[in-house]
Amino acid sequence: MERIKHDGVLIVGAGLAGLSAALAVAPRKALVLTGAPVNQGCSSAWAQGGMAAALSDDDAPALHAADTVAAGAGLVDAAMAAILAEEGPEAVRRLAQLGAPFDRDDQGQFATSLEAAHSRSRVARVKGDQAGRAIMDAVIRTALSAPHIQIRSGARLRGLLQDAEGRVRGVLAEEDGRLVEITAAATILATGGIGGLYAVTTTPPELKGEGLALAALAGATIADPEFVQFHPTAIDIGRDPAPLATEALRGEGAKLIDGNGEPFMARYHPDAELAPRDVVARAIHAEREAGHGAFLDARAAVGAHFPDEFPAVFAACLSGGIDPRVQPIPVAPACHYHMGGIVTDADGRTSLANLFAAGECASTGVHGANRLASNSLLEAAVFGARAGHAAREALDPQSRPLRATPSPDLPPEALAQLRIAMSRDAGVVRDAAGLTRLIAEIDAMEAAHGRAAPLVAARLTAQAALARPNSLGAHFRADGVPDQAPSRTFITLPASSPPRLAAE
Numbered sequence: 215m216e217r218i219k220h221d222g223v224l225i226v227g228a229g230l231a232g233l234s235a236a237l238a239v240a241p242r243k244a245l246v247l248t249g250a251p252v253n254q255g256c257s258s259a260w261a262q263g264g265m266a267a268a269l270s271d272d273d274a275p276a277l278h279a280a281d282t283v284a285a286g287a288g289l290v291d292a293a294m295a296a297i298l299a300e301e302g303p304e305a306v307r308r309l310a311q312l313g314a315p316f317d318r319d320d321q322g323q324f325a326t327s328l329e330a331a332h333s334r335s336r337v338a339r340v341k342g343d344q345a346g347r348a349i350m351d352a353v354i355r356t357a358l359s360a361p362h363i364q365i366r367s368g369a370r371l372r373g374l375l376q377d378a379e380g381r382v383r384g385v386l387a388e389e390d391g392r393l394v395e396i397t398a399a400a401t402i403l404a405t406g407g408i409g410g411l412y413a414v415t416t417t418p419p420e421l422k423g424e425g426l427a428l429a430a431l432a433g434a435t436i437a438d439p440e441f442v443q444f445h446p447t448a449i450d451i452g453r454d455p456a457p458l459a460t461e462a463l464r465g466e467g468a469k470l471i472d473g474n475g476e477p478f479m480a481r482y483h484p485d486a487e488l489a490p491r492d493v494v495a496r497a498i499h500a501e502r503e504a505g506h507g508a509f510l511d512a513r514a515a516v517g518a519h520f521p522d523e524f525p526a527v528f529a530a531c532l533s534g535g536i537d538p539r540v541q542p543i544p545v546a547p548a549c550h551y552h553m554g555g556i557v558t559d560a561d562g563r564t565s566l567a568n569l570f571a572a573g574e575c576a577s578t579g580v581h582g583a584n585r586l587a588s589n590s591l592l593e594a595a596v597f598g599a600r601a602g603h604a605a606r607e608a609l610d611p612q613s614r615p616l617r618a619t620p621s622p623d624l625p626p627e628a629l630a631q632l633r634i635a636m637s638r639d640a641g642v643v644r645d646a647a648g649l650t651r652l653i654a655e656i657d658a659m660e661a662a663h664g665r666a667a668p669l670v671a672a673r674l675t676a677q678a679a680l681a682r683p684n685s686l687g688a689h690f691r692a693d694g695v696p697d698q699a700p701s702r703t704f705i706t707l708p709a710s711s712p713p714r715l716a717a718e
Contacts, residue, residue, distance in 0.1 A: 220245045220398040222362075223605045224384055226371050226425060227404030229256030230350060230591055231573025231598035233357045235402050235562075238602025240362045245398065247369040247387055252358075253350055255420040257406055257551075257574065258594060261346030262460035262526060264316075264339035265309075265595070266332065266588035267302035269324045273334040275299035282589060285331045285490055286582020287687035288700030289438070294580040297560055298589065298596055305595040306338050313352035316340055328465040329587040330488045337588045342523040343460045349591065369394075371405065371424060372620035374432045374569070377613035382432065382569035386618040397615060400568050400608035402601050403429060403556065404594075407574040408442070409455070411672050412549035413637040416448050416458045422629075423671025425575045428621060429556045430670060435565040436705045437577040439554035439671075440678035443585050443688045444642050446470075446494035447510050448548035449527070451534025456548045459510050459527050461587050464488060466523075467515035470498065471542060473507035492584050492688045495547040499642045502546060509542035547642050551590060553581040553688065554675070557704065562601025565706070568608055572601040583687020583700070622664035632659065632672055640676050645693040649680040678703045 222243030225232050236244040253259050268278045278299035283290045306324065310316055316338045317325040328335040340348040357363050366389070373386035375395060384397035405425025409417025430436050447463075447470075448456035464470075464487040470479050482497040483489035489497075498508040512520070520528040520539050531538045555577035562570040573594045580593055624632070635655045639648035656673050663669070682703065685694040 216392065216394040218394060218396045220384070220396055222398060223400045223402060223602070223608070224396060224398035225402045225404060226385060227256070227406060227573065228252050228365060229404060229406060229573060229594065230258035230353060231594035232402070232404030233353045234595050234598030235404060235572055235602035235605065236357055236363050237360060238599040239606045240360065242362065242606045244363045245396070246363060246365045247371070247385070248365065248367050249370040250420055251367050252354055252365060255418045256350070257409070257417045257421065258591060259346050259350040260416070260418065260458070261591050262343040262458055263329060263462050263588045264327070264337040264345040265306050265591045266329070266337050266586065267306045267592060268299060268334070268336055269303055269306060269338060270326055270334070270336065273336050275302065277333055278302065278336060281331060281333050282580065282586045283582070285584050285586040287584050289582035289687070289702055291579030294560060294578050298580050298593060301596045302592050305592060305599070309349055309352060309595065312356045314340065314349045327462050328488070329461045330464065330485070330494070331490045331586055337462065339462065341525060342462065343526045346591065371428060373618040374401070374428055375615035375618050376432060377611065377615055379613070380433060381567040381611055381613065383611070383613065383615040386620055388620070393620060395615065395618070399610035400570060400605035402562065402570040402572060402605055403575055404571070404573045404598065405575045407552035408671050408675065409549045411633060411636050411668060412641070413633040414448065414546065415455050415549040416445055417455060417550065419455060422668040423552070424621070424667035426555055426674070427667035427670035429564065429566070429569065429571065430674060430705070430707050431621070431665070433566060433706065434569065435557040436674055437554060437557045437579070438583070438678070438703050439674040439705070440682055440689045440703060441553035441583050441687060442549060442640070442675065443491060443551040443553060444495040444547040445550035446491055446498050446547055447545040449530050449534065450544040450546040451536065453534070456546070457530035459543055459545060460524065463510060463512050463516065463524065463527065466512070468510050468512035470494070471509050471511045472501055473509070490584055491587065492690065495642050496690060498545060499547050508545050510545045511542040512538055513540060513542070549637070551585055553577070553583065553585055554678070560600060561604035562597060563604060568611065570601045570605050572598040579702070583689060621667045624659070624663055624666035624668050628659050628663055629668060631655070632668060636672055640679055643690055643692050644679055645691060646680060649676050652676045653680065674705060678705065
């Protein structure tokens with residue numbers, strides 16, 4: 215087996231969190247591993263709404279932090295929310311300096327829009343719905359030209375390397391069918407979420423929670439895996455993954471209507487279309503289950519301006535035979551974001567020495583039970599950079615890594631079965647019977663295929679959802695018991711095998 219010793223920081227994942235970390239590692243060397251080609255296979259490039267930050271005169275970080283805490287249904291770490299909000303404006307300005315072409319007003323200031331559960335208009339956008347792609351283009355250009363960064367595409371994470379004391383010493387990766395061990399002083403996981411575990415998702419299918427699962431198998435503490443955010447308005451045109459109708463459309467005044475053209479959101483929440491995402495997702499789910507249908511009507515709010523103001527949504531609709539200028543858009547809830555993840559402190563440190571995490575695979579506590587709209591790119595930029603700064607200072611323990619066994623692969627047919635089961639039983643609405651059935655299916659798949667990383671991630675989500683009997687935030691139990699005092703879920707898996715012989 216090939217072994218590589220990297221003299222610096224090893225980063226797995228090339229989304230906004232991973233590349234923000236890589237840039238922050240300077241002047242120390244950063245080696246970035248990514249399974250898909252750069253700018254593919256990461257949710258960052260798919261983000262539409264933008265980045266939330268207190269950028270205007272009538273806003274303040276304290277207000278942004280308060281909205282973040284309120285949206286999180288009692289589980290947000292207020293200190294983490296304060297860091298996110300206070301460092302948010304500078305993160306947006308830093309990305310603008312790298313070349314991200316944020317929309318500007320007539321005075322040259324950031325043009326901001328209103329999104330659900332925000333008390334101010336604070337979402338910085340790019341051409342309406344182009345923020346993720348434009349930001350990533352700017353960050354990738356910078357990273358590719360940075361002399362301290364090396365990016366290796368086609369490298370898939372298969373396991374973590376640890377020494378006899380449990381310190382993380384690097385990763386076991388697969389490149390062109392060959393296994394390679396890569397050691398480093400510090401390792402940062404920025405491997406994204408779990409959307410690829412669901413049959414209806416807005417995220418790249420490559421994101422199957424493998425970084426989360428492999429960290430859990432190595433003994434890292436996991437928090438809140440039951441909290442999965444379902445975007446209310448995926449465009450229902452039969453595509454996998456489902457294209458997204460950004461929340462900014464509702465901020466501009468688009469209405470949710472049933473098949474008879476009647477608005478329905480006022481029946482579910484006083485804020486109607488601008489209610490928190492979990493409320494809107496359940497409302498749409500209920501209307502569809504009742505046979506009424508659900509559509510996003512932006513004809514009056516956007517109409518003829520669609521091609522210029524929301525080009526990505528316009529193109530997606532046209533690809534499915536819908537002209538949103540003159541037709542309502544059929545919508546359905548879809549898996550969109552994972553609030554749970556690998557527990558970290560404010561600088562990305564996990565419970566395992568020399569292992570850091572950032573972005574969607576991490577759990578900083580900033581999202582609680584329900585992420586506030588457009589806080590995801592912001593978290594990736596803020597906490598990705600913080601993880602990079604901290605990992606830069608890590609000392610190489612110079613210890614010998616134990617031999618690692620690669621996580622088994624899950625065959626495509628089994629993955630397809632898992633995705634259907636997850637959407638059915640761990641989706642927008644859950645109950646004990648469905649979650650128990652899901653866990654039994656995971657048991658059977660593990661018996662057939664081994665402890666594959668997607669199965670581990672799915673099990674963490676399902677078991678935590680079953681263990682939380684009350685509804686909270688994005689976790690909704692149809693059979694829920696009365697509300698209980700909010701508390702976070704923390705999981706540490708038992709050791710999966712005895713220590714292995716040290717690699718020579």
